[in-house]
Amino acid sequence: MLGLRMWTRTVPLVGRGAWNREQIHTSTATRSQPGRLNLSGIYPPIATPFTAKEDVDYCRLAENLQKYAKMPFRGLVVQGSNGEYPYLTEEERVEVVRVVRRSLQPEKLLMAGSGCESTAATVQLTEKMAAAGADAALVVTPCFYKGKMKSGALIQHYTKVADNSPLPVVLYSVPANTGVDLPLEAVVQLSQHPNIIGLKDSGGDITRIGLIVHKTKEQDFQVLAGSAGFLMAAYCVGAVGGVCALANVLGPELCELERLCLSGSWEEARVLQQRLIEPNAAVTRDLGVPGLKQAMEWFGFHGGTTRSPLQPLTEAEIRQLRQDFSSNGWL
Amino acid sequence: MLGLRMWTRTVPLVGRGAWNREQIHTSTATRSQPGRLNLSGIYPPIATPFTAKEDVDYCRLAENLQKYAKMPFRGLVVQGSNGEYPYLTEEERVEVVRVVRRSLQPEKLLMAGSGCESTAATVQLTEKMAAAGADAALVVTPCFYKGKMKSGALIQHYTKVADNSPLPVVLYSVPANTGVDLPLEAVVQLSQHPNIIGLKDSGGDITRIGLIVHKTKEQDFQVLAGSAGFLMAAYCVGAVGGVCALANVLGPELCELERLCLSGSWEEARVLQQRLIEPNAAVTRDLGVPGLKQAMEWFGFHGGTTRSPLQPLTEAEIRQLRQDFSSNGWL
Amino acid sequence: MLGLRMWTRTVPLVGRGAWNREQIHTSTATRSQPGRLNLSGIYPPIATPFTAKEDVDYCRLAENLQKYAKMPFRGLVVQGSNGEYPYLTEEERVEVVRVVRRSLQPEKLLMAGSGCESTAATVQLTEKMAAAGADAALVVTPCFYKGKMKSGALIQHYTKVADNSPLPVVLYSVPANTGVDLPLEAVVQLSQHPNIIGLKDSGGDITRIGLIVHKTKEQDFQVLAGSAGFLMAAYCVGAVGGVCALANVLGPELCELERLCLSGSWEEARVLQQRLIEPNAAVTRDLGVPGLKQAMEWFGFHGGTTRSPLQPLTEAEIRQLRQDFSSNGWL
């Protein structure tokens, strides 16, 4: 088992403190073109804390960031779906990125969500995100005119964005929110663009993910699982990491799952993965951002309120949430 | 047949020029509370013309408005889905409303789309739309976190918007774009809010529309069909008008369909309605805004390009579009 | 039971000609080719009563039929979805038709569901239904391999069935059960077959129904609404009748709705239609056949149990069902 041997080499480094990602990541680095940004690893798509008046609470954000800084994340995603970006003004979106950059270790990646409905707005926001210190742009599919968001339109959109972007672009498909699943043929074609380096796939169709890895294997194209529920399976079929809401809550555990997968410890990985499915479903599909923020509170982070129209959890929902964590041994 | 008799009275007025809506509308006026805005009638949700550089083309917009001014519309919807509002900046959204107001006859209604993803942004934009001269606010369902946009969240959202709105609010459900169908129980509850006066329903479920009319009959709640494809059926079950993309192209014909329905000329109405279904599908579900804008060109309006990521029609699509109009005798 | 009493009062009028179906139907008769079966009117898709041991209860069936015989239905549908035909053996399906035929007045139509998954089985069952005394065959779309049930396959299927059928064939699209919506282009092409005379459309998309009427207007093709929820709207756009589960319960009321639509009494029709939507939804979409059978008990018919895996209603469902009838004045 090659994986395990490789891992054995790196264990001592891990023993010395935070386990050494760079060495582990050499296993996937062979896929990388010289100079291309290596996305491999785990990212929390960070939540945006608000004050009681629903203003962005930069103070509490900073406190969360200090805690995340101690975890072996590859970096942070700012303005993913869990960041409530559709509820932020453009100014807020950029300012949050600027604030995160300021506190983030230089070796950590800052992936900033810069997708808007129109191509022009996306191009502009991507530029602003670059100026604010982002390392990569995570660009969600436009979705309002979903009947027209076919391969051709999406290829045009992403091509224009990538042509103009000072940052490498990561495609972002999250059909549960957008109602649009970036078509496989569009992904394959876009993977050939020199400034499009990967995909965050939150749809969870593992057959599709495997096929994307297969059909882009000639490119330096990196697939990230968009949810913790299928993280292990995604590693199994060739993904290089994950952007997982649950990493806001159980960050070290998700990094441990990464380690187990990369080291070929599949039996242990499976046990850990299985314990993460229900908590993950609770803070994503079932209870959404309000659920995520509630769970963050239990685990020592600032979650707090969401912006309206998202609603606080009911008592029954809070009980369900707690049950999903406690029945799996996390609370 | 009461309908026909009533119509007979108004025919002479029609003969004298633009047919007299006020008299026709007395049939529905009994549903209106004193002082409530009467929404009854046909509205084009106007398209936004762009220059070659994708700037808003106010000049061509003005020319379109002059043509619409000669048609017996109840008013105009500005920033409906066909106005490409998700591709406009907030400033553009407001400015377009201001420009339309300036050229619109005072007796015509200006219904402005002011929906945003967050409640706070919707409240603010609604205020700006009021300041820009809108008569009513058309508020689309927020939709990004569609798994969380249940009745409770939507009732809260619309209640806050309506509480704060200087304008009467019209609910707007357009599931083909949003993936959210405003639940019937939310509509019924919101219909009791003094500042929520109606619903534009683009879903086209005629059973639902009939039930909404039924369950809000104690309120002064006005339902508008959101598409020409089911306009006659909607009148049949109690709607008071329609906001129809096709009215940008075949405005007089849709007003004639209204007249036939209101006057009880159902046989003639049916013949006309049937000829409108395919052209309507072509400029909405099948080919979207690019199709609508192309058809506008054929009928003497400025359509022009859309903003990216919407794409121009292919040659095959243009042929299909033409066929859908010509096979029904419109070209 | 107001409904039944009311009906009793109006029966004599029907006999005397105040509501003479034959005359009313001449309005649609102009569409009929000489010799083609006129489908116009209302049909209950009858439920199949079972004994406590889940055998077909022919005795209770006969008693229901006696009651239906007094109502001005155009005929009966036997083995529609509400007849639990998927739970009957082939022998039972045929025997039920035979029994119904024996008690049915000769001038009433017996439309028998003869659809099976395979074309060959459908051909054979259609022949048996003819031998058992059916007047027309109602043929549901095959649906198991739904990904392959495209226009081409369905056109082949129905063409073979109609070629071989001793009975005129009525197409039957019920996507809520089958997951297949018979495509419009298939309907249009099949409408040209000399032995395919109509469509029962239970999907309820009124735009589609209007377009089907429009595009088959050169043929003698008759569209029946497949549910009471959109019966009035369907008449409005050109349907000639309805096959409505609710007619098992509120038969006279549905016939009255037909009369109001055909006589142009649209205002009265609307009031009646609106009161029928919730009871109809309760016995179809919401609570299904168990709901229908429970409601039948309240209105003097034998409903009784369903076959497993359909389950009896819970107490809460029974309350909901009662509420849906009582809040609309039927109980």
Next chain:
Amino acid sequence: MLGLRMWTRTVPLVGRGAWNREQIHTSTATRSQPGRLNLSGIYPPIATPFTAKEDVDYCRLAENLQKYAKMPFRGLVVQGSNGEYPYLTEEERVEVVRVVRRSLQPEKLLMAGSGCESTAATVQLTEKMAAAGADAALVVTPCFYKGKMKSGALIQHYTKVADNSPLPVVLYSVPANTGVDLPLEAVVQLSQHPNIIGLKDSGGDITRIGLIVHKTKEQDFQVLAGSAGFLMAAYCVGAVGGVCALANVLGPELCELERLCLSGSWEEARVLQQRLIEPNAAVTRDLGVPGLKQAMEWFGFHGGTTRSPLQPLTEAEIRQLRQDFSSNGWL
């Protein structure tokens, strides 16, 4: 055909123990209760060959069986979706099982599809399948009244079937055909029934599959992947085998994928898995049973025609099918 040649070479090794299934399977055997049937392994859900007249071609079936007998399958599934069971009469369904049993090695499992719409019919057919020699019953979810096929109804259905079945029961969820996804809570509850031993899950939601394994881990409950597209991922999260249409065509390759997964050769497994995704999609989702049967012809099996309403492939579809195999190196 590289695949078959390769297999020929490896067969002796299997005999000699280099790939000893029994030993490999001990890794999962620890989950088995004493005496419970071990389902672990790969199964083709065999196709049913027909003569030109659409009769079952038992002769060609026998020839296929002889070829399958040389492959290290755990057994065969007879009357899965790919067996066109909805197009067979009950007599044919049982007779095919009887014929397969006669030619099948005694140590190979015969899993027979015995699901019908009604509970009573399913109970009866399961008994007949037992009498015909089946080792286990694969029971598809009833689906016609899909709105009513909730957890409660399905739990009742399967419990009655399992209570009465002489054979151990395997649940079968195939939402692409049925429109019903057996709810997770129903699976979990049913896993506690002593006569329900596993699940064939063809939905492909890997998060769900992982969670089912997790939540049934106290039971002796075995999950089989229902398609080759996610076979490796399913092994990864705890499945014990697969029932894969593609095994009718590339049986040895799927058994090799099993071997690689069970032996922890994940890198090699990934390469092989990826090459199987497109061929698998071609013979399932894209082109269905007609595609499967066409591909079988190319690989030396009898595929032949399907029963109507399934249609033969078009020339374009045949080209697409060939391309999906050849571009992955199988043709």
